[in-house]
Each structure stands twice: as structure tokens, then as C-alpha cells.
Amino acid sequence: TTLTRNRQYGQDMEYFDSYSHLKIHHEMLDDKARTLAYQTAIRQNAHLLTDKVILDVGCGTGILSMMCARYGRPKQVYAVEASDIAEYTKDVIHSNKMSDTVTVLHSKVEEVQLEESVDVIISEWMGTILLFEMMVESVLLARDRLLKDGGTLWPSTASLFLVPCSAQKQYGSKMEFWKDQYGFDLSDLIEIAKEEFLQKPVHNHILDPADCLSEASRILNIDMRSVRREDLEQIDLDFEFTVQKSGTLHGFCTWFQVDFEGLDQSIHTVYLNTGPEHELTHWKQNLFLLDSPLSVDKDDVITGQFNLHRNPEWRRHLRVLLRFRVMSSSNNLKVPDREKLFYVWR
């Protein structure tokens, strides 16, 4: 319907507009772990990029396209960018004397027409909880329409990790805070504090590995070559954790890893992991705080589901339904089913 189209149009405008500001590009470029992972993948495969046709989906300031042009000898790099930064990216490519190789297309990738199909699609599409913004959908559409059979996608796989964790400082500063301020009791504000601070994940959490209550679990692994768009509408994931040390469970944390497979078997896979044991990235980690924390003991087992659903209306937004229970090591039910819905962000 026209209404649906208009709504989708408005959502895309909101999304692309945010990338017409430099701040977000500054943050991404300034994220060395992120940008150098792409650079390493390109450099390790440089000799195999000779004469290849490369498509950079959402090229931003053009950094990945320029890396491909500099380190490989590609026939052509198509650098596609829907936001208005594209007009400046054209100048950047020109100033770096790469206009022969890199062609900037100011367009949605869904609307570009290329004269040839491409050997490699490179894109940095990852967001909060891996999928927020759902830019991955544009990459998959480009794959189906523009990538040669047997072509390469960078990243080639993407995984989501989950861990139960303590977060005393965050929970305390947002919730316990109201119990006593300067000797006064502000507990009447706790209800709205819950609504305001706990309904959405904390997107810029920095997880201390010491706060992990168990080993992290890889709950999702996407093969970019085979995943279908419809597979990403509703992703229902099971988890089971064995508690490794007694402590307070304040919630669960997520992060992701993406892999860049080599263009042939001889090349090592390069990976970018945004977890707490790795260099901090601009994605940080994402914390899902429970409304009320609970105590867990060593060898307790936490089982449940992490249901990651696309918002049917705001298509770039997600909802996470978290359900879990805790069993003691002697298999008694310690904490019966709990359930909480999170908005990311609508």
C-alpha cells in the first residue's frame, strides 16, 4: 500500500540521514579494531583481488574501497552509498587519484544497475546486537542480484554471543540510586526508572570479563552465502549456561564476531570479535538488564530463549524477548520462568 511505502520511505530517510553526518563516520574510522580487520582481510587476499570486480555496500567515506584499490589490483570497485556523504566521497576518491578504479554511486544498493556482476561484496553492515539497522538485508539483496556464483562476501559469517553476567555498577547507578539521595528516599521514582533505563538494552556497555558468570555461548551463526532474508525476520535461539561462580545475575550481555574467509584455501580467515576479551570497538557490548537481579550459585544451570524479532512496523528496529529459568545443580527449580521484552529501539 501507499501508506506502507511511505512509512518505509520515512524510515529509510531517517536511517540514511544519520549517515550524512560526519560524527558516525568519524566514530567508525576511529575504531581501529574494526577498520584494521577489514584492512587485514584485504591485504592478506591482495594478490587474489587482481582483475576482480568489487562491490562496497554502504561505502561511507570510501575507506574500504580505497583499501581494495590500493592493496589489490581490482578491475573495478563500485562504492555504493545512499546517504549524502556520497557526494564528498566522490571528491575523496578523486583526491586520492583512484577515480579510474573506484566508482562512487550515490544510490541505494537496491537501485544500482551495474554492467557486470561482482566477484566480491565487502560491507560493514553490523550494528548493535549484530543486526540492528538491518543493513544486512541490503547486502543479501545485493548478493542475490549482483554477486557471481561462487563469489565472496566479506564478512562471510557472523555470530552472536550471549553470556549471563553481573552488572552491579550499572544496576546500582540506575536503580538502587533512588533509594537514598542526600538522605532522602526517592524510591517512588523506581517505577519510571525501570521504564526509562531497563526497557532497552544498554548499547554502550563495557563488560568486565570478571563479571561473566559462565562461559559465553555462540547462540547464532549466520552464513552470509546461504542465509535468506526471511530467516532473519524472527530468530529464536536457545541457550544453556552452567554457572561457573556464585554471584548476582543482573542480566545478559551480547557481542558479535564476523569472519572474513580467504579467497582461496591458502589464506587464513581473519576475524573481528567485539567481545570483552578483545580490543574495545565502537560497538562495545550490549547489556540486557533484568528488572530485579537474582543470586545464582556455582553449577546452577540457566536455560532459556533469546528471541530476536524484527519490528514488523519499524523495519530497522528489533525486539528481544528473553526467557529463562534457573535449575540448581541437584536439578531443582530455583528460579521459575522469567520473561522480559526489550526494545531495540522501537
Add this chain to the structure above:
Amino acid sequence: TTLTRNRQYGQDMEYFDSYSHLKIHHEMLDDKARTLAYQTAIRQNAHLLTDKVILDVGCGTGILSMMCARYGRPKQVYAVEASDIAEYTKDVIHSNKMSDTVTVLHSKVEEVQLEESVDVIISEWMGTILLFEMMVESVLLARDRLLKDGGTLWPSTASLFLVPCSAQKQYGSKMEFWKDQYGFDLSDLIEIAKEEFLQKPVHNHILDPADCLSEASRILNIDMRSVRREDLEQIDLDFEFTVQKSGTLHGFCTWFQVDFEGLDQSIHTVYLNTGPEHELTHWKQNLFLLDSPLSVDKDDVITGQFNLHRNPEWRRHLRVLLRFRVMSSSNNLKVPDREKLFYVWR
């Protein structure tokens, strides 16, 4: 006109709405230097608050009103709050058993009708560059309409400070950044970086005292008892600085001080200073970056104007026109007149 009234209405809604969220109240309460300055003023004057009528303009969560009720023995505290937090503040007052003394009025202060005039107006109205949000106007209107002759305003005076400074890290990370990223030249983005990062002051700057190029100057001092609202429409301020050490002038920094005079002569004045030599507050310092830095030498003299004008249309917003020149110690013109307009925030 109706149009003007509607526009003003929309601006007020935007403003009050931001205070209906807890985040901003959390930040203010968490600012101990701020909140304890008010507490100290109240406690030092506690014995003089007996039987007084106090008006708290923009009471938020009610913290200052409760301090007045706890430490003094006021006849009555009127706690006025226009944002929707007021409904929760009523509960807070009730839970703290202060409903006899503290009356929460969910209203703009311009619209409250009191049965009596008040002895003391207490308010935390200060914003970025002291005046942003122009909440001070509501305090002055309350003063003219509701304060007894010879009554007390807390704060009683407010000053703005200015200093020329270096800010290599901030300037470098926003401007020089683009000259080389991963071996590529992104200088074509510098023009939009200027527009995006330098047209507004950096509102959350933390000024290292070592980056001050001269003594700070108190360029404005407002006497809350006598200042008229119309005095604050266009504030044109002159400054003169003698450079104390050679270095790079990246811009100018502001911060403020407010004083709480005692209710009688025997009480020491309490002050809250948000400058770099004092405890960091949530206001931090405000940095006005020049488009291009310049070198200054010891004993150079920087003279100019800091013109702080209310946006005639967006009445809670400000514009700062900064003009200056640099003379050498031998009185030669080293840097002819420079001029730059800043938006705070529209």
C-alpha cells in the same frame, strides 16, 4: 499573534518534556558539587529559615525543597515544577513525610497563584554558558511577582568566566583527523567537519588548567536581585587577556560561578564554581573552537568581545558572536580582527 504563541508553546513543550525523563534528574542529583553547594547554603542558613516561606522554582525531584524542610523550619515550601515529573515528586514528598511543609505545584511558575508572598526563592536554573535554556527568566518573573521586598534569591549572583586556551586534542581529533586515515587523504571532508563540529561550542569539554593561555576573566556578573529580563536579551561583553605562556590558541572556554549570600551578614557566602580548578560538575566547561588555530606568544594581548544574544525566535537558545584581535607586547597588530558566530544550539 497565534503563530508566535504556538511557536512559544512548542518550544516550552520541548523544553519541559526533556525534564519529564529521569535521566536529566539522575545527572543533576549525581552531581555532588552542584547539589551539596545548595545543601551547604541551606544548612548554613538553617536557623534563619524558621517560619519563612520558600519557593523552589523548577523543583524536579524535590531535592532542594526537602533540604529546606529538613534543615530549616520553614512555614511553607512551594515546590513548582512544570514537567510531568511533578506527579511523582508529589509521591516522593509524601513518602518522606513532608507533605505538611512542602506543597508540589505541577505548573509553570508563571502561572502559579500563591496565597502569600515568599521570603526566599531557591532555584537551580543554570545551563550551558550559564544562560542556555533561559530558565533564569522564569526565576526573575517569579521574583517580580512573588518575592517579598528584601527577600532572598538563591543563587544571589551569577558570573561568567572566559579564558583563551589550547585544545589540541579536541581540535586534532575533529579537524586534523581527516588529513590521514589509514594512509588516505580525507581532507575533502574538512569543510563539512567544520560545519558539523565547530559551529557550536563543545558543551562537555573538560578544560585542563595547563591549557589556559592566560588568567581567566570574569566577563559577566549578574545580580539576581536587580537584573531585568531585558538586560539578558543581548549581552555584549568586552575582554582583554595578557598571554602568560606561548602556545597555540585553539579557542576560548567558559564556565560560571553562582553565589548564595547569607540571610544575614553573619553567614558566609557559599559558592559553586564550575571552572577547571574546581570539582567537575555535569556542566563541565564549554569550548568555543576557532576554525583555524593560531600561535600566540607570552605577553601578547588578546582583546575582543563576547556577544551573547538570545535567539529572537527560539527563545531558549543563544548565539555567541566572538570577535578578537591579537597585539604583540610591542603593540603591533599580530592577528587582525577575527569573528566567528556560534549557535547554542539553534
